[in-house]
Amino acid sequence: MLVGGHSCASIYRETLSIFDFRPYPFFLTGKAEDTGVVGMEELPVARNIKISNITCDSFKICWDMDPHTKEKITHYFIDLNKKENKNSNKFKHKDVPTKLVAKAVPLPMTVRGHWFLSPRTEYTVAVQTASKQTDGDYAVSEWSDIVEFCTADYSSVHLTQLLQKAEVIAGRMLKFSVFYRNQHEEYFQHCRDVLGGRMMPSVKDNSGSHGSPLSGKLEGIVFSCNTEFNTGQPPQDSPYGRVRFQVPAEVLFPPDTRLYFGDFYCMYTAYHYVILVLAPRGSSGDLYCSERLPELDVTNNRFLTRVCGEDGRVVFQHAQDVILELIYTEPVPLAQGTVSQISGHQLMSLSTINAKKDPSCKTCNISVGR
Numbered sequence: 001m002l003v004g005g006h007s008c009a010s011i012y013r014e015t016l017s018i019f020d021f022r023p024y025p026f027f028l029t030g031k032a033e034d035t036g037v038v039g040m041e042e043l044p045v046a047r048n049i050k051i052s053n054i055t056c057d058s059f060k061i062c063w064d065m066d067p068h069t070k071e072k073i074t075h076y077f078i079d080l081n082k083k084e085n086k087n088s089n090k091f092k093h094k095d096v097p098t099k100l101v102a103k104a105v106p107l108p109m110t111v112r113g114h115w116f117l118s119p120r121t122e123y124t125v126a127v128q129t130a131s132k133q134t135d136g137d138y139a140v141s142e143w144s145d146i147v148e149f150c151t152a153d154y155s156s157v158h159l160t161q162l163l164q165k166a167e168v169i170a171g172r173m174l175k176f177s178v179f180y181r182n183q184h185e186e187y188f189q190h191c192r193d194v195l196g197g198r199m200m201p202s203v204k205d206n207s208g209s210h211g212s213p214l215s216g217k218l219e220g221i222v223f224s225c226n227t228e229f230n231t232g233q234p235p236q237d238s239p240y241g242r243v244r245f246q247v248p249a250e251v252l253f254p255p256d257t258r259l260y261f262g263d264f265y266c267m268y269t270a271y272h273y274v275i276l277v278l279a280p281r282g283s284s285g286d287l288y289c290s291e292r293l294p295e296l297d298v299t300n301n302r303f304l305t306r307v308c309g310e311d312g313r314v315v316f317q318h319a320q321d322v323i324l325e326l327i328y329t330e331p332v333p334l335a336q337g338t339v340s341q342i343s344g345h346q347l348m349s350l351s352t353i354n355a356k357k358d359p360s361c362k363t364c365n366i367s368v369g370r
């Protein structure tokens with residue numbers, strides 16, 4: 001996300017209702033900084049800062065102040081910083097000023113839509129109260145104590161926006177009949193020797209959108225179902241290993257399965273990935289997803305469908321133009337399918353394990369909070 005000074009200003013104008021955010025150094029010139037002593041004596045220090053109603057791109061902030069000197073305050077200065085992270089200084093544009101000037105409004109004050117706010121990110125906040133002087137400079141209080149908070153994951157509103165973007169490029173539907181999962185032989189041996197012949201759910205990695213409520217939270221087993229358009233069969237290559245577990249679609253996607261849209265992303269290549277969750281109704285994965293993800297109609301959506309024909313035969317279809325990653329939320333006994341070697345190659349470059357989403361791709365990114 002590259003935001004220049006000009007586009008910032010326009011964002012403020014569009015979202016400005018009770019705030020007047022501007023980069024702080026713009027104002028902090030001359031007297032306020034040089035003779036801040038005056039302000040420190042007269043302006044109350046913000047104490048006991050509380051952050052509440054945190055979403056992926058907004059929060060409420062309030063604090064206590066000495067009521068006797070409150071009326072002098074015309075503005076609040078808010079110092080919002082991403083918490084120190086050793087790995088975060090790779091890109092110069094992250095070092096831009098993040099101190100904000102807001103007009104003094106009744107507390108709690110909502111901070112929303114600021115470009116600096118990202119999902120699932122830790123911030124520190126400190127506040128100064130300020131009084132605009134007749135010459136345009138500010139008298140300021142001492143800084144408050146610093147408090148920390150973490151923004152929330154994408155809400156279902158944002159995920160619905162991602163879903164709509166994914167629908168645009170999903171393409172036509174192709175029939176399929178099996179789900180499959182590639183791993184190394186040792187993985188399956190471990191399932192046989194230690195896990196009672198079952199593949200067990202594990203916590204999802206950090207691939208996909210930053211702010212996805214699935215990453216590091218949902219437990220599941222990842223399957224594929226994409227087929228090659230010319231054969232109608234699963235491809236013989238895989239980035240995940242030479243051994244493939246294959247199971248009839250009906251086993252993992254029976255009538256009482258709920259289907260959720262999880263994520264939409266790409267990783268600097270032409271391929272786009274859609275993460276879906278298949279959760280048996282009432283399972284813990286179902287409960288987790290039902291509170292956080294858009295649910296899809298299993299018979300009518302652009303990604304993965306299960307339709308029962310008049311003759312009683314069930315037809316499964318998947319979207320042709322996106323790569324589906326299906327997270328099944330319950331254990332799967334190996335006995336429900338077959339395990340065999342694939343004839344193709346292990347294409348490591350196509351692995352999405354902990355894949356970083358391309359934040360500049362217009363196809364699969366939404367503008368949170370704008």
Ligand SMILES: [Zn+2]
Nearest residue numbers: 266361363364
């Ligand atoms: Zn993309």
